[in-house]
Amino acid sequence: MAKVVVKDLHKSYGDNEVLKGLNLEVEDNEVVCMIGPSGSGKSTFLRCLNDLEVPTKGQIVISGYDLSDKGTNINLVRENIGMVFQHFNLFPHLSVLQNITLAPVQLGKESKTEAEKTARHLLDTVGLADKADAMPKSLSGGQKQRVAIARALAMKPKIMLFDEPTSALDPEMVGDVLDVMKRLAADGMTMVVVTHEMGFAKEVADRVVFMADGLIQETGKPKDIFENPQSPRLQDFLQKVINV
Amino acid sequence: MKKWQVAVVMLLAAVGSWFSLNTHAQAKTYTIATDTTFAPFEFQAKGGKYKGIDIDILKAIAKKEHINYKLKAISFGAAVQQLSANQVDGVIAGMNITAERKKTFDFSNAYYTSGVVMAVAKDSKIKKFSQLKGKTVALKTGTAGAAYAKSIQSKYGFKIKYFNDSNNMYNDVKVGNSAACFEDYPVMSYGIKNGIALKIVSKQYAAGDYGFAVKKGKNAALLKKFNAGLKAIKADGTYKKIVNKYLKSSEASLTGETASSRTFVGLFTQNLGTIGSGLWMTLELTVISIILATILGLILGVLGVMPGKIGPAISSTIIYLFRGMPLMVLAFFIYIGFPDLIGHGFKIPAFVAGMITLMLNEGAYTGAFVKGGFQAVDDGQMEAARSLGLPYWTAMRKVIMPQGIRIMIPSFINQFIITLKDTSILSVIGIVELTQTGTLIIARNFEGFKIWLMIAIIYLIIITLLTWLSNWVQRRIN
Numbered sequence: 001m002a003k004v005v006v007k008d009l010h011k012s013y014g015d016n017e018v019l020k021g022l023n024l025e026v027e028d029n030e031v032v033c034m035i036g037p038s039g040s041g042k043s044t045f046l047r048c049l050n051d052l053e054v055p056t057k058g059q060i061v062i063s064g065y066d067l068s069d070k071g072t073n074i075n076l077v078r079e080n081i082g083m084v085f086q087h088f089n090l091f092p093h094l095s096v097l098q099n100i101t102l103a104p105v106q107l108g109k110e111s112k113t114e115a116e117k118t119a120r121h122l123l124d125t126v127g128l129a130d131k132a133d134a135m136p137k138s139l140s141g142g143q144k145q146r147v148a149i150a151r152a153l154a155m156k157p158k159i160m161l162f163d164e165p166t167s168a169l170d171p172e173m174v175g176d177v178l179d180v181m182k183r184l185a186a187d188g189m190t191m192v193v194v195t196h197e198m199g200f201a202k203e204v205a206d207r208v209v210f211m212a213d214g215l216i217q218e219t220g221k222p223k224d225i226f227e228n229p230q231s232p233r234l235q236d237f238l239q240k241v242i243n244v
Numbered sequence: 245m246k247k248w249q250v251a252v253v254m255l256l257a258a259v260g261s262w263f264s265l266n267t268h269a270q271a272k273t274y275t276i277a278t279d280t281t282f283a284p285f286e287f288q289a290k291g292g293k294y295k296g297i298d299i300d301i302l303k304a305i306a307k308k309e310h311i312n313y314k315l316k317a318i319s320f321g322a323a324v325q326q327l328s329a330n331q332v333d334g335v336i337a338g339m340n341i342t343a344e345r346k347k348t349f350d351f352s353n354a355y356y357t358s359g360v361v362m363a364v365a366k367d368s369k370i371k372k373f374s375q376l377k378g379k380t381v382a383l384k385t386g387t388a389g390a391a392y393a394k395s396i397q398s399k400y401g402f403k404i405k406y407f408n409d410s411n412n413m414y415n416d417v418k419v420g421n422s423a424a425c426f427e428d429y430p431v432m433s434y435g436i437k438n439g440i441a442l443k444i445v446s447k448q449y450a451a452g453d454y455g456f457a458v459k460k461g462k463n464a465a466l467l468k469k470f471n472a473g474l475k476a477i478k479a480d481g482t483y484k485k486i487v488n489k490y491l492k493s494s495e496a497s498l499t500g501e502t503a504s505s506r507t508f509v510g511l512f513t514q515n516l517g518t519i520g521s522g523l524w525m526t527l528e529l530t531v532i533s534i535i536l537a538t539i540l541g542l543i544l545g546v547l548g549v550m551p552g553k554i555g556p557a558i559s560s561t562i563i564y565l566f567r568g569m570p571l572m573v574l575a576f577f578i579y580i581g582f583p584d585l586i587g588h589g590f591k592i593p594a595f596v597a598g599m600i601t602l603m604l605n606e607g608a609y610t611g612a613f614v615k616g617g618f619q620a621v622d623d624g625q626m627e628a629a630r631s632l633g634l635p636y637w638t639a640m641r642k643v644i645m646p647q648g649i650r651i652m653i654p655s656f657i658n659q660f661i662i663t664l665k666d667t668s669i670l671s672v673i674g675i676v677e678l679t680q681t682g683t684l685i686i687a688r689n690f691e692g693f694k695i696w697l698m699i700a701i702i703y704l705i706i707i708t709l710l711t712w713l714s715n716w717v718q719r720r721i722n
């Protein structure tokens with residue numbers, strides 16, 4: 001079975017139906033990029049995948065866990081899903097190292113010393129080996145986002161979700177973060193990435209999903225999506241993005 | 245268990261056992277309540293001991309009749325309320341025997357007869373009741389003077405202002421806010437002899453009898469013994485000796501103070517013991533209440549931000565209730581109303597009642613800002629913590645609380661200072677803390693300005709120390 005299976009997903013806030021019946025499967029080692037206009041429901045969809053939002057209707061199965069099943073321990077599922085947010089959400093009262101080791105130590109995955117060793121190794125891979133003892137507020141946006149990625153990886157997740165990880169960054173910082181993500185993809189991580197970085201989508205994605213008005217309008221290989229868009233909505237969207 | 249958890253459990257256990265001890269013990273020892281500031285019937289002498297006609301008569305009778313008793317000096321109003329609520333067994337406080345009171349209390353035979361007089365400021369031109377028209381008259385609640393003045397109010401057309409304390413009443417007349425006051429003759433003449441700048445301008449009216457009171461239908465044996473003892477001390481001359489001792493002498497000879505002790509420093513050293521014990525009571529109440537209120541506040545704050553509807557609903561209801569209620573009403577409710585409701589002679593010691601009062605009131609305020617502090621932590625923090633697989637409570641403890649509490653520190657410091665000051669309100673239920681000590685000392689020496697200045701300085705010193713301590717903690721945390 002696919003790693004992520006989403007069937008007929010609906011989500012409403014009061015009368016406002018934001019997701020109107022989504023279907024999507026993500027395979028092992030696959031990198032899926034989601035694009036679409038603002039307000040189309042991309043973040044909402046991503047947040048449903050680790051239960052930060054509870055769907056109004058529909059089914060989500062992740063690594064065999066059915067999220068809508070009351071018996072599912074959501075904390076166990078979340079351990080398998082790393083999430084990276086647009087605004088990093090580092091814990092400001094903890095040092096970089098403590099940010100990374102908090103969850104593994106609290107959840108008994110690793111002893112404190114093991115967790116610190118893992119954390120230093122992860123910091124090394126994101127190019128921040130010297131920042132272990134720094135406090136988050138002393139870091140640049142790009143550095144913060146790389147720490148956030150390391151923090152998510154510390155739980156050794158099977159899937160990584162990214163919600164516009166570079167859109168709050170100064171342009172010169174974007175490259176560092178995207179490099180880390182590219183390396184992750186190359187190492188075979190299953191990833192769902194909401195992004196406005198069309199270049200990244202073209203280069204890294206196995207599949208691109210175009211969302212608009214709470215529905216998946218079109219999906220396909222990057223080449224097909226960007227060079228041969230079918231629906232007028234996607235053509236219109238790409239027109240606008242490229243002209244920016 | 246962690247260290248702090250052990251501390252909390254131990255504290256609760258201590259409070260609990262204290263509670264039960266105080267509810268069960270004292271089967272044979274009677275608790276007799278008296279007023280605090282009604283010289284020469286009762287007043288505090290140097291060193292904090294109570295003296296006065298009532299006190300000495302009670303002592304003499306108890307000796308004759310072998311009565312075991314514990315004296316409890318509180319305000320007159322509180323004494324009467326506590327008697328009707330079964331919190332004390334008897335009251336001896338220059339209490340007039342009236343038809344109204346006989347409905348709720350049984351009285352002993354009269355042990356003193358006194359009339360009401362009108363007193364005015366030394367330089368006042370008022371001599372007759374008719375000159376009071378349109379003016380304000382100061383009265384002390386529950387006294388014969390108050391009852392008499394009320395009965396002639398409409399005839400002479402004056403306004404009334406009530407006080408809980410004789411000394412404040414005298415002062416109001418002295419500074420000219422009120423034109424006159426009505427007071428029992430022996431009390432007024434004793435006060436004037438001891439330096440109150442008032443003069444008596446009327447003869448004695450509405451002579452009334454003072455009696456020892458118990459709750460109606462209760463403690464008949466105690467009442468009987470009192471009457472027998474009264475008869476005995478009248479017969480052997482003890483009674484006369486006691487009355488003369490107080491009505492024929494000035495305050496200094498009774499309290500042991502000398503003229504040189506009327507300077508600021510002199511007053512301070514003279515009253516060091518009394519002030520010290522009041523200060524200690526204030527500090528004890530403050531510290532325990534701050535701890536309990538902080539625990540309650542944290543619980544209310546956490547409930548307030550919990551997912552779901554029940555937690556927040558409980559939290560805001562409790563905050564609404566105890567923040568909305570004036571501290572004094574809450575204190576009376578817990579100390580007098582609540583035991584009344586339960587019945588069966590259930591009692592709460594004043595200190596425990598005071599502590600619970602402060603805990604609920606300050607805890608409600610603390611709960612409100614703790615909730616606000618947690619809400620001020622960005623939602624993304626909880627989401628990030630949960631997305632890592634941390635359970636709700638772990639996320640709360642490790643991520644939200646440390647950040648929220650940092651935001652709350654200034655509010656905590658503020659609340660600690662408010663708690664310290666609020667302890668003074670608990671004097672209404674008879675707790676002799678720093679403010680009440682001031683009232684007591686002034687009741688016997690009438691040195692209002694110097695003593696209040698002294699008390700104010702002490703409060704400022706503690707608040708300064710508390711602020712320093714808090715700032716130090718704040719610096720450590722950041």
Ligand SMILES: Nc1ncnc2c1ncn2[C@@H]1O[C@H](COP(=O)(O)OP(=O)(O)OP(=O)(O)O)[C@@H](O)[C@H]1O
Pocket residue numbers: 013016018036037038039040041042043044045
């Ligand atoms: N908690 C919420 N309560 C009510 N409405 C919400 C909530 N979260 C999102 N919405 C609404 O859902 C819609 C989709 O929002 P969402 O954040 O998923 O869009 P998006 O595709 O991620 O947009 P962007 O590219 O701007 O991030 C928007 O109209 C938004 O106003």
Ligand SMILES: [Mg+2]
Pocket residue numbers: 042043044163164
């Ligand atoms: Mg979004």
